Amino acid sequence: MAIPFDKYTIYITLDDDKIYELKEDFSKELVNEIKVSTPKKPTLLLHKQQLDYAKTHYMENSIKLDKETWTNYYKMGFITLMELDEFTSK
Structure with missing residues (x-):
């Protein structure tokens, strides 16, 4: 899954009840609110839960799922390194 x-x-959203904007390098910036999605500037919200x-x-x-998808979930903080190894070794 390409992001x-x-x-x-x-x-x-992670397990801390906060909202983060995900950057292209997979860094996360804490935000107070989600910008309104518009046709010219659409938003996508992914929940760890x-x-x-x-x-x-x-x-x-x-x-x-393919290795790229699991790796991206790991980079987002949705799965642990142990889970990444488990899901990609099958």
């Missing part, structure tokens, strides 16, 4: 930084302003739920489904049903 569409060129098309969207991307926001993420959604992936936490999906990980269980992926594991129970042997669903495999």
Whole structure:
């Protein structure tokens, strides 16, 4: 999964109840609010909690995502290094 930084302003939430803008180098900038999405400046919001739920489904049903996708989730802070190794070694 390539992250569409060129098309969207991307926001993420982690386990700390804060909102971060995700930068192209995967750094995170804390923000107070999400900018309104418009056709010219669309936004994308990704929640770690959604992936936490999906990980269980992926594991129970042997669903495999590509290494790039898992690596991006790791860079975002959605999975641990141990999980990255587990998901990419299968």
